[in-house]
């Protein structure tokens with residue numbers, strides 16, 4: 040059986056033994072032969088050619104050179120001490136540099152020695168150097184192996200010290216892959232192989248580690264990526280189908296109550312996107328199947344009204360509605376956004392959070408159980424056992440990637456076997472590829488249009504030398520009757536010394552704007568104090584709000600037209616976009632000023648440029664994904680679905696879509712995968728269930 044072989048414990052592989060096995064487990068989480076062969080190299084080095092030292096260029100990722108050590112010296116004082124060897128071939132010379140802890144290298148090097156050197160060249164002044172190069176001694180008895188593409192594997196410092204470096208790993212890999220090949224079964228049917236023009240799995244597995252050429256490596260990569268994305272999407276789609284079959288939804292239909300709202304109370308015309316999304320939600324809720332839909336909206340796109348109308352559909356059909364948000368501030372914001380609409384319609388609504396007092400809580404619990412309370416908005420507090428509904432028709436989860444699937448499930452399991460409709464909302468757009476994966480089992484709606492009349496926010500990037508101009512600008516805006524946010528990344532001086540912390544900032548702002556009233560809000564304040572200050576700002580009693588990122592999401596003060604973000608380089612793109620979204624919510628022209636230090640990292644620069652260039656959250660999300668990779672997008676780390684071995688959501692978007700389309704077509708025609716031609720797919724899925732490695736398995 041395939042899975043049995045791949046489940047073979049790593050210590051039983053020839054050449055491994057208990058000691059190495061221990062290191063592999065600890066350092067790389069490799070427990071089985073299957074885990075090992077899926078530890079794909081992150082790059083290959085072309086050892087078939089040597090570079091000439093007079094032809095080195097700074098954009099070369101890696102070079103291989105052969106030459107002689109000419110001089111060895113130790114340079115610099117204590118902490119900055121480094122070992123520098125001058126190294127040359129017939130054409131030129133470079134420096135090889137080792138920082139701290141180079142004693143053992145020093146012992147190995149002698150002047151006149153012939154070496155093979157491998158590493159990334161960097162230009163310092165007019166000279167190239169390679170820091171911590173890989174070296175191989177050339178002697179009469181040891182001629183370098185050379186030749187071909189060598190796999191380079193991720194290893195750790197501990198592994199290198201214990202002689203399990205990439206080269207040693209490559210040796211083990213050769214044994215493992217060799218032994219594995221006869222157990223590898225083709226997992227994709229012929230027609231898919233033809234459709235995607237894929238090489239067979241055995242060849243792919245061999246070539247991903249030990250390719251005979253770059254072209255072969257690319258084909259192997261493509262094959263394995265396609266397979267990975269295909270099985271991921273197939274399983275997500277299967278999950279969706281299984282759920283639809285299992286959980287019949289309550290049929291909730293449009294009633295007069297909704298018409299009354301539209302005709303008498305809707306304060307504005309809905310945007311095209313809002314109408315479309317409401318229609319999609321409504322169709323789901325009336326379909327007889329359980330809705331599982333993700334609504335993605337850009338900041339300020341008007342998600343609240345969409346949430347309210349969906350809730351009203353549920354309430355009008357005699358059921359209840361819940362909205363769960365990840366923080367107390369957010370839950371409160373949602374509650375305040377929804378309450379005026381609920382009041383207009385005579386629908387009962389309450390807020391339940393960790394700070395709701397016991398007496399009030401008891402009443403809420405009771406009214407939820409009796410069905411008198413129609414809409415509940417809250418935090419995790421909603422998940423507590425005391426919270427029971429009479430009949431929950433719709434659960435909205437304001438996700439922000441912070442709730443896991445398990446937590447979401449807890450909310451909808453409260454209904455004694457009747458599954459409510461589920462709407463997941465995200466406040467910041469996430470890239471399509473990520474949504475397709477992270478929420479691949481949900482239908483997706485997108486609110487990608489801002490209400491009419493909004494002027495695009497103008498964004499500027501400045502540094503301290505522009506401080507006086509910025510202050511002058513703030514004054515002018517306040518004179519026009521507008522309000523201003525000034526946001527700082529930190530409140531604690533101790534965290535980083537060079538950061539102007541909030542308190543400092545507050546004091547200097549008070550000095551710069553003596554005639555204005557200024558609010559301050561941060562995460563360490565008591566909720567009631569925070570609330571008090573927020574209210575002062577909302578009522579325009581204060582003109583400037585100095586805050587940390589507690590105001591990041593959900594705050595809605597349409598009269599605020601200027602957002603100043605201090606130390607903007609410290610924020611991620613999604614957060615900058617969220618913060619900027621606090622302005623531009625009224626009819627006035629709004630501005631966002633990103634204050635940063637003068638010298639920025641490459642990534643920092645891209646972030647600032649992106650913010651200045653576009654207001655489109657979907658575009659920003661794409662840049663963010665490219666810069667940081669999917670694992671770093673806030674909160675997504677916990678999600679097992681993102682543990683991709685070889686595919687990359689930032690660059691393989693088109694392939695992901697093609698894989699999803701293929702999976703969908705197959706499931707539409709053959710939902711049980713029972714057709715003989717789909718046999719390879721079915722047996723692969725079945726083998727995944729039995730294997731401990733995650734070769735395309737989703738958790």
Ligand SMILES: Nc1ncnc2c1ncn2[C@@H]1O[C@H](COP(=O)(O)OP(=O)(O)OP(=O)(O)O)[C@@H](O)[C@H]1O
Pocket residue numbers: 307308309310313336337338339340341342343344376466490491592593594595597620624
């Ligand atoms: N169709 C519309 N026409 C005019 N104004 C609208 C429309 N839809 C929503 N608004 C207003 O736009 C503002 C933003 O709406 P809302 O608070 O729902 O945004 P949001 O999508 O929740 O944004 P964020 O996530 O940034 O808080 C509110 O003041 C709301 O009343």
